[in-house]
Each structure stands twice: as C-alpha cells, then as structure tokens.
Amino acid sequence: MASVSDVNIEVIKKLRAKTNAGILDCKNALIESDGDIDKAIHILRERGIAKASKKMGREAGEGVITAYIHPGDQLGALVELNCETDFVARTEEFKKLAKNIAMQVVAYDPIAVDRESVPKDIIEEELSIYEEQAKRMKKPEEIQKKIVESKFEKFYKDVVLLEQDYFREPTITIGDLIKEKISVIGENIVVKRFERFQVGE
Amino acid sequence: MASVSDVNIEVIKKLRAKTNAGILDCKNALIESDGDIDKAIHILRERGIAKASKKMGREAGEGVITAYIHPGDQLGALVELNCETDFVARTEEFKKLAKNIAMQVVAYDPIAVDRESVPKDIIEEELSIYEEQAKRMKKPEEIQKKIVESKFEKFYKDVVLLEQDYFREPTITIGDLIKEKISVIGENIVVKRFERFQVGE
Numbered sequence: 578m579a580s581v582s583d584v585n586i587e588v589i590k591k592l593r594a595k596t597n598a599g600i601l602d603c604k605n606a607l608i609e610s611d612g613d614i615d616k617a618i619h620i621l622r623e624r625g626i627a628k629a630s631k632k633m634g635r636e637a638g639e640g641v642i643t644a645y646i647h648p649g650d651q652l653g654a655l656v657e658l659n660c661e662t663d664f665v666a667r668t669e670e671f672k673k674l675a676k677n678i679a680m681q682v683v684a685y686d687p688i689a690v691d692r693e694s695v696p697k698d699i700i701e702e703e704l705s706i707y708e709e710q711a712k713r714m715k716k717p718e719e720i721q722k723k724i725v726e727s728k729f730e731k732f733y734k735d736v737v738l739l740e741q742d743y744f745r746e747p748t749i750t751i752g753d754l755i756k757e758k759i760s761v762i763g764e765n766i767v768v769k770r771f772e773r774f775q776v777g778e
Numbered sequence: 779m780a781s782v783s784d785v786n787i788e789v790i791k792k793l794r795a796k797t798n799a800g801i802l803d804c805k806n807a808l809i810e811s812d813g814d815i816d817k818a819i820h821i822l823r824e825r826g827i828a829k830a831s832k833k834m835g836r837e838a839g840e841g842v843i844t845a846y847i848h849p850g851d852q853l854g855a856l857v858e859l860n861c862e863t864d865f866v867a868r869t870e871e872f873k874k875l876a877k878n879i880a881m882q883v884v885a886y887d888p889i890a891v892d893r894e895s896v897p898k899d900i901i902e903e904e905l906s907i908y909e910e911q912a913k914r915m916k917k918p919e920e921i922q923k924k925i926v927e928s929k930f931e932k933f934y935k936d937v938v939l940l941e942q943d944y945f946r947e948p949t950i951t952i953g954d955l956i957k958e959k960i961s962v963i964g965e966n967i968v969v970k971r972f973e974r975f976q977v978g979e
Contacts, residue, residue, distance in 0.1 A: 644845030
C-alpha cells in the first residue's frame with residue numbers, strides 16, 4: 578500500500594473529476610490502489626461512493642458533432658470533427674466543413690478515417706486476394722509485389738476517408754480539404770470518428 | 779467438389795445478388811466451393827469477377843435512418859428504426875417516433891438496445907462490483923443474491939434503451955412507447971441500432 582505522501586494531488590483531482598467522489602475518499606482509494614486510477618474507481622464503486630458512469634475516461638477536446646441524412650431517410654452519417662478551441666468550433670466555416678465531411682461519408686462510404694484505422698481482418702482478406710490475383714498473372718515475383726502494392730494503394734484511395742476524392746471537388750482529397758482549412762483557420766483539425774447507417778445494411 | 783446438380787438455384791441467385799457476377803460464373807464458383815457462399819465470393823474476387831464490396835451481406839429491411847443533434851453541436855445520435863413496409867416507413871408518425879428515439883439516445887445515453895446486447899465485459903464488471911457490495915452487507919447468501927439481482931434490474935433500467943423511461947413521458951418506457959406504436963400502426967417496429975457521439979468523449 579502506498580503512503581499518503583505518495584499520492585499525487587493531480588491524480589486525486591483526476592479521480593475526483595471522474596467519479597465525483599470526495600477528496601478524502603479519492604485519496605484513501607488511491608492509497609489502497611497504489612495510485613492506480615482504474616483500481617481506485619473500482620474500490621470507490623464497491624463501497625458505493627462512486628456511481629457507475631459511462632462518462633469515465635472522457636478526454637477534453639473541442640469540436641462539433643454533425644449529422645447528414647440523405648433525402649429519403651435511408652442513409653445517414655454522424656461525424657465528430659475536432660479543433661483546438663471552442664471559438665473555432667462555433668464558426669460557420671468549421672460547421673460547414675463538418676457537414677461536408679458527413680455528406681462525403683454518406684456518398685463515398687469509407688470504412689476508416691485513415692490507413693492505420695482499417696481493421697486488420699479486412700487488410701488480410703484483401704492481401705490474400707491481391708496475392709492470388711498477382712500469382713495468376715505469372716510475372717516475376719518482384720513485379721507481383723509491385724502489383725499487390727498498387728492494388729492496396731487503390732484500395733486505400735477507395736475506403737479511407739482522408740484519401741478519398743472530395744465529392745464536391747474531385748481534384749482534391751478529403752485530406753487536402755482539411756489541410757486547406759487548417760491553413761485558413763490556423764488551428765489543427767481532426768476527423769475523430771464517423772458512423773454511417775443505411776437501412777437494412 | 780460438388781457436381782452441377784448439387785448447386786441449388788436459390789444459392790446461385792443469392793451469390794449473384796451479392797456479387798453482381800454472371801449466373802455461369804456464380805454456378806462454377808459454387809461448384810468449386812462445394813456450395814459455400816463465402817468461399818465462392820472469395821473465388822470470384824480472386825479471379826477479378828466480383829469486386830470488393832462493402833455491401834455484401836446486406837439484408838433487406840424497411841425503415842428510416844434519423845439523426846438528432848442537440849443544440850450547441852456537442853452531442854448527437856444516429857438511429858435506424860425498422861418496420862415491415864416502405865409505406866409505413868414514409869409516414870410522419872413513424873419518422874416522428876424515430877426522431878424521439880434519437881432524442882432519447884442523446885438525453886439518456888443508453889449503451890445497448892436490449893439486455894442481450896449489453897457487452898459481456900460490462901456485465902462482468904458490474905457483477906463483480908455488486909457481489910462485493912452485497913458481501914459487505916453481511917447478509918445471508920440468499921439475500922445477497924437478491925441484492926445483486928435487484929442491482930442488475932436497476933442497471934438495465936438505466937442503460938438499456940428499451941427499458942429506459944421515455945424522456946417525454948416518464949411513466950412509460952421506450953419499449954412501451956414502441957409497443958403502443960406497433961398497435962396503432964399495425965406493423966412490427968424494431969430499433970435496429972443507434973450510435974451516440976459526444977465531443978471529446
């Protein structure tokens with residue numbers, strides 16, 4: 578068990594923000610958990626001091642949530658677009674960007690924001706198909722490798738939001754559009770997440 | 779390998795609907811895959827006959843996609859509400875129900891549509907906490923069991939959409955509201971899924 582002086586005041590504050598428990602309760606739970614916040618939450622909940630909260634682990638971040646429903650109500654998207662300040666989040670320009678990204682998601686059906694977020698099982702399935710297709714061409718191994726690589730580039734361009742052509746202006750990508758806005762607005766802008774629903778999908 | 783006569787015409791139709799490949803290609807792929815549709819899709823894709831499709835495995839279903847964004851753009855929900863016919867899906871009453879459910883999701887932050895859909899790790903975490911809380915009461919084991927059960931009832935009421943009180947009319951649950959609409963509209967109505975975004979969550 579940690580001693581009182583080992584428990585950092587910052588950690589107590591954090592636990593308090595997450596649980597709404599009193600400072601003393603937070604301190605005691607942290608002493609018992611050796612400073613581990615998740616364990617301390619568990620201890621506070623066991624004692625009925627903290628309530629179950631779906632808000633735990635929430636990070637700070639500015640931005641907007643925007644939806645776009647395609648006419649006919651059969652297709653829709655929800656987008657979280659983040660920026661650095663509340664001031665920018667409230668501008669029309671930022672809200673318009675979020676709306677256009679939601680429309681892009683509805684129109685072009687991406688599966689992930691960036692390459693790193695494409696699920697691994699999808700990558701593996703594509704890889705096995707591209708390798709088989711390349712093998713059938715009976716070209717040297719090096720060329721087969723290149724073929725697989727170029728098929729992946731095409732795949733990412735098709736399914737990764739930031740690499741897709743912007744539906745309003747197909748000469749630029751969504752990534753380009755966001756970079757443009759970053760330089761105009763002067764703040765970093767990040768597509769945090771999106772969800773797309775289609776009836777019967 | 780299956781023979782031609784083993785391949786059911788219904789399965790060929792299904793494969794064709796999923797891949798847009800020709801009937802003969804579908805039949806051959808199914809013969810090779812011994813009637814396994816997923817394998818047949820894989821075979822068609824390897825040969826470049828079928829394209830990668832995010833639409834595969836799509837089921838039929840009528841309904842609407844509805845969004846609600848809370849004023850301030852910090853919170854939003856996307857909902858799919860299903861019914862049996864396109865006719866009902868286009869009625870104002872059905873659309874209004876979908877909108878009210880989206881508002882419920884924003885206001886009451888459920889984690890699942892029904893009990894069965896609550897993630898197992900959450901159930902286990904709750905169980906361990908309720909058991910510990912019950913133990914601390916030093917009551918007979920049977921009573922401890924009852925305490926855990928009643929805590930779970932409260933938990934479900936709090937986090938399961940269909941069991942939550944309807945925000946516009948707290949004397950009924952969302953499940954009651956939907957049952958009411960089913961009897962008025964005369965068609966089955968199902969909340970298929972929802973998603974809720976909050977900035978910085």
